[in-house]
Amino acid sequence: MKKSKDLCDVKSCFLCSLCVKEWLPAVEIHKKNLDYKKGELIFGEGDEVKGIYFIYKGKVKVHQKWGDDKELIIRFATSGGIFGHRGIGKEKNYPVSATALEPTTVCFIEKEFFLSSLKVNPTLMFELMMFYSNELQESEKRMKDLAHMSVKGRVASCLLSLKNTFGLDEENFLDVTLSRQDIASFSGTTYETAFRVMNELVTENSVKVIGKKIALLNTEHLQNVIERESK
Amino acid sequence: MKKSKDLCDVKSCFLCSLCVKEWLPAVEIHKKNLDYKKGELIFGEGDEVKGIYFIYKGKVKVHQKWGDDKELIIRFATSGGIFGHRGIGKEKNYPVSATALEPTTVCFIEKEFFLSSLKVNPTLMFELMMFYSNELQESEKRMKDLAHMSVKGRVASCLLSLKNTFGLDEENFLDVTLSRQDIASFSGTTYETAFRVMNELVTENSVKVIGKKIALLNTEHLQNVIERESK
DNA sequence: ATGAAAAATTCAGTAAAATCAATTTTTGTT
DNA sequence: AACAAAAATTGATTTTACTGAATTTTTCAT
Numbered sequence: 001m002k003k004s005k006d007l008c009d010v011k012s013c014f015l016c017s018l019c020v021k022e023w024l025p026a027v028e029i030h031k032k033n034l035d036y037k038k039g040e041l042i043f044g045e046g047d048e049v050k051g052i053y054f055i056y057k058g059k060v061k062v063h064q065k066w067g068d069d070k071e072l073i074i075r076f077a078t079s080g081g082i083f084g085h086r087g088i089g090k091e092k093n094y095p096v097s098a099t100a101l102e103p104t105t106v107c108f109i110e111k112e113f114f115l116s117s118l119k120v121n122p123t124l125m126f127e128l129m130m131f132y133s134n135e136l137q138e139s140e141k142r143m144k145d146l147a148h149m150s151v152k153g154r155v156a157s158c159l160l161s162l163k164n165t166f167g168l169d170e171e172n173f174l175d176v177t178l179s180r181q182d183i184a185s186f187s188g189t190t191y192e193t194a195f196r197v198m199n200e201l202v203t204e205n206s207v208k209v210i211g212k213k214i215a216l217l218n219t220e221h222l223q224n225v226i227e228r229e230s231k
Numbered sequence: 232m233k234k235s236k237d238l239c240d241v242k243s244c245f246l247c248s249l250c251v252k253e254w255l256p257a258v259e260i261h262k263k264n265l266d267y268k269k270g271e272l273i274f275g276e277g278d279e280v281k282g283i284y285f286i287y288k289g290k291v292k293v294h295q296k297w298g299d300d301k302e303l304i305i306r307f308a309t310s311g312g313i314f315g316h317r318g319i320g321k322e323k324n325y326p327v328s329a330t331a332l333e334p335t336t337v338c339f340i341e342k343e344f345f346l347s348s349l350k351v352n353p354t355l356m357f358e359l360m361m362f363y364s365n366e367l368q369e370s371e372k373r374m375k376d377l378a379h380m381s382v383k384g385r386v387a388s389c390l391l392s393l394k395n396t397f398g399l400d401e402e403n404f405l406d407v408t409l410s411r412q413d414i415a416s417f418s419g420t421t422y423e424t425a426f427r428v429m430n431e432l433v434t435e436n437s438v439k440v441i442g443k444k445i446a447l448l449n450t451e452h453l454q455n456v457i458e459r460e461s462k
Numbered sequence: 463a464t465g466a467a468a469a470a471t472t473c474a475g476t477a478a479a480a481t482c483a484a485t486t487t488t489t490g491t492t
Numbered sequence: 493a494a495c496a497a498a499a500a501t502t503g504a505t506t507t508t509a510c511t512g513a514a515t516t517t518t519t520c521a522t
Contacts, residue, residue: 064371064375066375066378066379067379070379072374072375072378072379074371074374074375085364086364086367086368086371088360088364089361089364089365089367089368090361090364090365091368095368095371095372096371118357118360119353119357122350122353122356125353125356125357125360126349126350126356128360129319129349129356129359129360129363130319130320130321132360132363132364132367133316133317133319133320133321133363134320134321135367136317136320136363136366136367136370137317137320137322137326139367139370139371139374140295140305140326140327140370141326142374143303143305143370143373143374143377144295144297144303144305146374146377146378146419147297147303147377147419148297148298148301148303148419150508150509151508151509179469179470180469180470180471181469181470188377188378188379189509189510190509190510190511191469191470192471192472192509192510192511193508193509193510195470195471195472196472196509199471211518381478381479382478382479410498410499410500411499411500411501412499412500420479420480421479421480421481422499422500423479423480423481423482423501423502424478424479424480426500426501426502427479427502430501442488
């Protein structure tokens with residue numbers, strides 16, 4: 001991690017767009033633009049919470065270790081997204097880690113200043129609450145998926161979720177590069193099983209895999225896989 | 232459901248204790264105290280969101296159907312607790328159901344009035360946000376449990392969570408009456424498997440079951456079961 | 463360019479938990 | 493108190509996905 005020369009415009013992100021104009025100079029002073037390399041750990045489980053992160057450019061995964069060699073990916077975030085926001089609650093330490101998936105520039109705001117910002121800007125507070133509400137919805141939905149869906153359903157669900165977060169390019173490729181291990185960790189299964197299921201989906205022509213790039217050829221079919229399981 | 236004669240004091244609940252005094256008369260006018268019978272559905276999946284509920288007295292489960300005969304219990308709430316709060320986000324309809332576990336009196340606040348209350352009372356908004364943050368934390372923790380823990384770990388985790396929500400009496404009995412099906416649904420497993428695992432825990436002397444009452448005799452052992460699985 | 467390390471691929475064996483089926487007990491209603 | 497319905501109990505069977513192991517390919521740093 002190092003200080004970034006690529007400075008944000010103090011205008012368009014979640015934070016800046018929801019603050020009153022008069023507050024922005026204060027944000028300008030307190031924000032820190034930081035660069036992280038691909039694969040670099042931004043914060044780790046157990047680290048003290050220092051503040052909140054807004055992604056200016058890049059992609060991040062939020063994950064949690066499980067045993068020695070397993071992990072669950074909690075969520076992904078990309079440009080314009082927030083992470084480390086759970087530090088704003090009672091917890092003094094992060095229960096999760098965050099890792100850059102590619103070269104990433106973030107805007108970091110110290111916890112104390114962020115709390116002041118919330119007090120000064122009711123709109124920011126309200127929208128943050130809505131963001132939480134939404135995250136909670138997502139989280140509970142995934143909880144249900146993990147509890148009752150087969151691995152195939154979970155992988156399908158994971159792919160659609162990735163589409164939602166990162167979008168598809170003109171050839172239907174997911175605009176993100178993930179290892180198979182990441183797919184498995186996000187689906188809550190093992191490497192080998194995820195791999196097999198991906199092959200099934202390729203055979204069924206709903207997915208195409210070229211190297212690390214994944215194309216969703218038939219999202220309807222993926223949706224069907226999911227619904228068939230909730231029959 | 233019928234109007235309750237058992238009226239709250241407009242003072243001690245999450246809502247009232249966080250509003251400025253001047254706002255309470257407005258709350259008094261808008262609140263609706265309602266009674267629900269044991270097993271009565273308070274709202275169902277797909278129902279339009281009308282408002283938010285505060286439990287004055289009683290116990291509630293929030294759950295989601297899965298297939299024809301399966302369900303996952305998302306969370307429990309008891310006196311002083313909140314539910315239906317996710318209606319405050321973008322969703323127009325509830326993605327979950329809420330059912331009274333015993334005779335329950337709630338304080339119901341219409342969505343629109345509640346949103347006004349948030350605008351008028353920044354402390355309320357702030358605390359609600361903290362509540363969300365906490366719920367999110369819980370939810371993501373459970374997500375991890377469901378993804379990687381064995382049924383035994385999940386049942387142990389479920390029991391400790393119940394202890395957290397409802398507490399134990401002087402003989403270590405959980406202060407709530409649940410069917411075995413509810414235990415299974417909260418652990419994210421089937422009836423039969425949950426039953427078998429409960430028997431194991433009884434054999435290991437960490438749990439005692441008398442009728443529908445469950446006593447936690449050795450929470451340390453339950454904790455060990457959980458940690459052994461995250462080795 | 464080269465070798466080491468990491469990631470991907472594949473297969474066979476195994477363990478965990480879901481499903482199915484049948485019986486007993488409890489609960490709630492009339 | 494008598495009955496029907498729901499919940500609890502138990503065992504046998506089947507399915508699913510995890511584990512471990514062996515091989516190939518890719519990636520990355522030197």
